[in-house]
Amino acid sequence: MTDMLYLKDCYLKEFDATVTKVDGKYITLDRTAFYPESGGQPTDTGKLVKDSEGYKVVFAKKFGSDISHEVDKEGLKVGDRVHGALDWDKRYKSMRYHTACHVLSRVIFDETSAQITGNQIKADEARIDFNLEQFDRERIFAWGEKANKIIQKNIPVELKILAREEAFQIPDLVRLKMMLPESIKEIRIVDLKGFDVQACGGTHVKNTSEIGEIEVVKAENKGKNNRRVYFKLKE
Ligand SMILES: [Zn+2]
Numbered sequence: 001m002t003d004m005l006y007l008k009d010c011y012l013k014e015f016d017a018t019v020t021k022v023d024g025k026y027i028t029l030d031r032t033a034f035y036p037e038s039g040g041q042p043t044d045t046g047k048l049v050k051d052s053e054g055y056k057v058v059f060a061k062k063f064g065s066d067i068s069h070e071v072d073k074e075g076l077k078v079g080d081r082v083h084g085a086l087d088w089d090k091r092y093k094s095m096r097y098h099t100a101c102h103v104l105s106r107v108i109f110d111e112t113s114a115q116i117t118g119n120q121i122k123a124d125e126a127r128i129d130f131n132l133e134q135f136d137r138e139r140i141f142a143w144g145e146k147a148n149k150i151i152q153k154n155i156p157v158e159l160k161i162l163a164r165e166e167a168f169q170i171p172d173l174v175r176l177k178m179m180l181p182e183s184i185k186e187i188r189i190v191d192l193k194g195f196d197v198q199a200c201g202g203t204h205v206k207n208t209s210e211i212g213e214i215e216v217v218k219a220e221n222k223g224k225n226n227r228r229v230y231f232k233l234k235e
Contacts, residue, residue, distance in 0.1 A: 001065040001066065002020075002028060002029055002030065002031060002032055002065065002066050002067040003030060003031035003032070004031075004032065004067065005031055005032060005033045006032075006033050006034070006035050006203050007159070007161065007188055007201065008159070008161075009033075010095055010159070010203040010204055010205075010206075011206075012033040013033070013085065013086050013088045013091075014033070014083065014084065014085045014086070015031065015032070015033045015083075015084050016081065016082070016083055016084075017029040017030055017031045017032060017081075017082055017084060018030045018079065018080070018081055018082075019076050019077065019078055019079060019080040019081075019082060020066075020078065021066070021078065022076055022077060022078055023068075024074055025070055025071050025072070025073065025074055026068045026069070026070055026071075027048065027055075027068070027069045027070075027071055027076050028066045028067065028068055028069070029048075029067070029069065029082070029084070032060070032067050032069070032084065033084060033086060034046065034057060034060040034067065034069055034084065034086065035060065035091065035094070035202070035203050036060040036061045036062040036067050036068075037059070037060065037061055038061075038062060038201065039200065039201060039202050040101070040118060040119040040120045040121055040202075041094055041098055041121050041202045041203065042094060042121060042122065042123075043059050043060045043061070044057070044060055044086050044087065044090070044091050044094075045057055045058060045059070045086075045087045045090060046084065046085050046086040046087045047084070047085055048069065048071060048076070048082040048083070048084050049082060049083045049084075049085070050075075050076060050080050050081070050082045050083075053075065055071035055072060055073060055075070055076060055082075056071060056072040057069045057070070057071055057084075058070050058071070058072055090123065091203065092205075093123070093233070094121055094203060095203045095204055095205045095210075096205055096210060096211050096212070096233055097121045097126045097233060098121060098200075098202045098203060098204055099157060099190075099192075099204045099205045099208060099210075099211055100126065100147070100151070100211045100214050100231070100233065101119045101121065101126055101128060102190060102192060102196055102198055102200070102204075103147045103150050103151055103192065103195075103196070103208065103211070103214075104128060104143065104144070104147045104214065104229070104231060105119070105128055105130075105196075106150075106192075106195065106196040107143050107146045107147045107150065108128065108130055108143060108229070111139075111143060111146070112130075112132055114130040114131050114132040114227075115130060115131045116128060116129070116130050117129045117130060117131055117226075124232060125217070125230055125231070125232050126230070126231055126232075127228055127229065127230045127231075128228070128229050128231075129222070129226065129227070129228050130227050130228075130229075131225045131226065131227070132225060132227050133225055135219075135221045135227055137219045140216065140219040140227070140229050141216050141219065143216065143229070144214055144215055144216030144231060147214055148213055148214060150195060150208065151208045151209070151211050151212075151213065151214070152208075152209075153195075153208065154207055154208060154209040155192050155193055155194065155195055155207065155208040156192075156193045156206065156207055157190065157191070157192055157193075157204050157205060157206055157207060157208065158189075158190075158191040158193060159188065159189070159190060159191075159204065160188070160189045160191065161186050161187070161188050161189070162186065162187055162189055163185065163186060163187075164180075164184065164185050164186065164187060167187040167189060167199065170189070170197050172196070172197040172198070173187075173189075173197065173198075173199055176199055180199075187199050188200065188201050190202070190204055192208065211233065212233060212234060212235075213233070213234040214231045214232065214233055214234065215231060215232050215233075215234050216229055216230070216231045217230050217231060217232050218230040
């Protein structure tokens with residue numbers, strides 16, 4: 001079982017760990033700050049260093065309660081002590097994009113009651129999919145400005161891990177109850193104070209001010225009720 005350090009501290013850039021499993025280039029650690037690809041957020045990359053030997057981490061993925069790190073070459077062994085370091089610029093951008101996704105998703109929900117069906121974060125762009133009958137391009141572009149007004153309020157972002165029953169007492173999360181299997185006992189909560197609460201395992205900035213400004217760049221009609229909005233962070 002890997003202790004997922006990023007759930008509690010999204011700003012952890014380096015850490016020490018012990019190798020617990022090795023399968024060729026796939027390395028499991030007892031603890032990690034590497035975010036594994038999931039929930040629309042891309043994998044972290046970076047390196048593991050043992051003594052002076054560096055191993056590039058090219059991909060991380062969760063398997064059950066373990067996180068597997070794919071490295072660029074073999075050589076690590078069970079019991080090795082390693083120092084991990086993230087490609088921080090890449091990860092920090094993902095954090096800004098991910099928190100921006102929560103803001104824009106909430107704006108879309110508040111404006112339309114549309115169901116958000118997915119999101120995908122890339123290096124320089126993110127997209128949100130939602131279910132809505134009308135497709136009004138101008139209206140979609142206007143949501144970007146609404147989101148920026150929220151972002152400018154410098155809303156603190158709080159991360160909490162709650163027991164299942166406690167989490168479902170939060171009104172925004174009630175509809176999740178049907179979707180999450182009983183086996184999940186703890187739920188990670190991302191709380192944009194006074195604005196939005198989501199169950200989410202991703203990494204986030206600690207205040208919306210760190211997002212800066214977003215720009216909606218494209219609106220797409222993906223067939224019956226399926227809409228997609230693309231946005232970028234303004235640099
Ligand atoms: Zn999220």
